[in-house]
Amino acid sequence: xxxxxxxxxxxxxxxxxxxxxxxxxxxxxxxxxxxxxxxxxxxxxxxxxxxxxxxxxxxxxxxxxxxxxxxxxxxxxxxxxxxxxxxxxxxxxxxxxxxxxxxxxxxxxxxxxxxxxxxxxxxxxxxxxxxxxxxxxxxxxxxxxxxxxxxxxxxxxxxxxxxxxxxxxxxxxxxxxxxxxxxxxxxxxxxxxxxxxxx
Amino acid sequence: xxxxxxxxxxxxxxxxxxxxxxxxxxxxxxxxxxxxxxxxxxxxxxxxxxxxxxxxxxxxxxxxxxxxxxxxxxxxxxxxxxxxxxxxxxxxxxxxxxxxxxxxxxxxxxxxxxxxxxxxxxxxxxxxxxxxxxxxxxxxxxxxxxxxxxxxxxxxxxxxxxxxxxxxxxxxxxxxxxxxxxxxxxxxxxxxxxxxxxx
Numbered sequence: 266x267x268x269x270x271x272x273x274x275x276x277x278x279x280x281x282x283x284x285x286x287x288x289x290x291x292x293x294x295x296x297x298x299x300x301x302x303x304x305x306x307x308x309x310x311x312x313x314x315x316x317x318x319x320x321x322x323x324x325x326x327x328x329x330x331x332x333x334x335x336x337x338x339x340x341x342x343x344x345x346x347x348x349x350x351x352x353x354x355x356x357x358x359x360x361x362x363x364x365x366x367x368x369x370x371x372x373x374x375x376x377x378x379x380x381x382x383x384x385x386x387x388x389x390x391x392x393x394x395x396x397x398x399x400x401x402x403x404x405x406x407x408x409x410x411x412x413x414x415x416x417x418x419x420x421x422x423x424x425x426x427x428x429x430x431x432x433x434x435x436x437x438x439x440x441x442x443x444x445x446x447x448x449x450x451x452x453x454x455x456x457x458x459x460x461x462x463x464x
Numbered sequence: 465x466x467x468x469x470x471x472x473x474x475x476x477x478x479x480x481x482x483x484x485x486x487x488x489x490x491x492x493x494x495x496x497x498x499x500x501x502x503x504x505x506x507x508x509x510x511x512x513x514x515x516x517x518x519x520x521x522x523x524x525x526x527x528x529x530x531x532x533x534x535x536x537x538x539x540x541x542x543x544x545x546x547x548x549x550x551x552x553x554x555x556x557x558x559x560x561x562x563x564x565x566x567x568x569x570x571x572x573x574x575x576x577x578x579x580x581x582x583x584x585x586x587x588x589x590x591x592x593x594x595x596x597x598x599x600x601x602x603x604x605x606x607x608x609x610x611x612x613x614x615x616x617x618x619x620x621x622x623x624x625x626x627x628x629x630x631x632x633x634x635x636x637x638x639x640x641x642x643x644x645x646x647x648x649x650x651x652x653x654x655x656x657x658x659x660x661x662x663x
Contacts, residue, residue, distance in 0.1 A: 269557060270519065270528060270529065270530045270534075270535070271530055272511070272514045272515045272518050272519050272530060273515060273519075273528075275511045275514065275515075276508075276511040276512060276514070276515045278511075279504075279507060279508040279511045279512075282496075282500060282504060282508070283493050283496045283497070284492065284493075284496045284499075285492070285496075286493075292557075293483065293484065294482050294483075294485070295515060296553070296554055296557075297481075297482045297483045297484075298482070298512060298515050298516065299515060299516070299519065299528065299553070300483075301481060301516070303516050303517070305478075305481060306512055306513060306515070306516040307513065307516075308478060309475075309478040309481070309512055310509035310510070310512045310513050311509075312471070312474045312475040312477075312478045313475060313478075313497060313505055313508055313509045313512070314505060314506065314509050315471045315474065315475070316471045316472060316474075316475045316494060316497050316498060316505070317497065317498070317500070317502050317505040317506075318502070319471050320469065320471050320472070320498065329469060329472075329498065330469065331469045331470055331471060335469075336469070354495070354498070355495055358468060358491075358495075
């Protein structure tokens with residue numbers, strides 16, 4: 266056994282394609298699959314295929330969706346006057362996890378990045394403007410990432426949307442709850458001070 | 465979207481069945497699969513099934529094997545007079561990784577554990593004794609884990625094998641290379657001192 270047996274190597278290579286999984290973890294995971302029941306492994310394989318083939322995009326907000334309209338857009342109890350604009354479905358999940366937000370979403374599928382050759386036309390901005398055309402939306406919350414690309418995209422959208430008479434807002438920067446001031450970078454600290462509120 | 469969409473939840477549950485993968489990592493992994501190409505995902509699913517269905521056990525050493533005899537047992541360049549006895553295929557991989565060992569293996573598929581109801585008959589001890597019957601083996605290296613169960617199993621095997629006129633040895637305990645004495649537990653420290661060697 267100069268190397269591991271072929272099937273293990275192969276599966277281990279597949280696990281490595283997952284973000285953040287290194288060589289050792291991938292091998293450990295492949296070994297772990299050997300310990301599973303055949304039924305569990307078949308279910309696992311089916312679940313993999315299903316994620317890739319059964320998931321599409323909501324025709325309205327462009328978030329991932331099992332079938333047609335996503336569950337947020339379909340929900341009559343959500344506030345249709347607010348749209349939270351995010352870069353990807355991971356951000357939708359993050360906002361939903363935080364609970365509290367009851368409006369709709371719009372997923373851009375990226376952010377404007379001249380470095381990566383991503384321009385406004387590569388994002389779902391046209392779909393967003395179409396949605397804003399019905400006059401029901403009162404506020405667009407720009408929740409792109411606090412990165413150069415995210416900020417640029419937020420600025421760009423704000424300039425596009427404000428003239429339509431719709432309020433635009435940006436999520437706050439500041440010290441993360443539970444974080445330690447000692448480890449807060451300068452820019453975050455400055456933003457946290459600027460964003461201070463009265464007690 | 466009160467929860468994540470069904471297909472993501474399902475795949476995430478599958479990832480969680482892997483040893484050491486928690487809820488958050490599993491979800492991150494499921495998201496990561498969404499970003500893969502459909503071809504890669506199908507390959508991944510096939511690799512999963514293949515590990516479970518195409519891998520069997522070597523009829524001689526009981527290690528996992530793609531087909532028939534494992535590559536170690538098949539290799540004429542390996543030293544057939546030494547057998548390294550380990551608990552599972554993970555340990556074979558660990559010894560092989562260390563390079564240097566050129567003998568054969570025997571995989572017990574566990575260790576004697578009255579607590580878990582595992583007795584000598586639940587392990588591949590009979591197969592081992594059959595292998596020792598041909599008179600070619602000169603040394604059996606007992607490389608079971610340095611746990612209560614592993615030590616018990618090593619002692620048990622030593623008492624079975626020594627009367628056959630075959631030398632038995634046990635892998636050394638000691639301070640791990642690159643480790644820090646400050647964080648070495650008392651028992652390991654004592655074993656490291658007992659096992660000291662002359663310079």
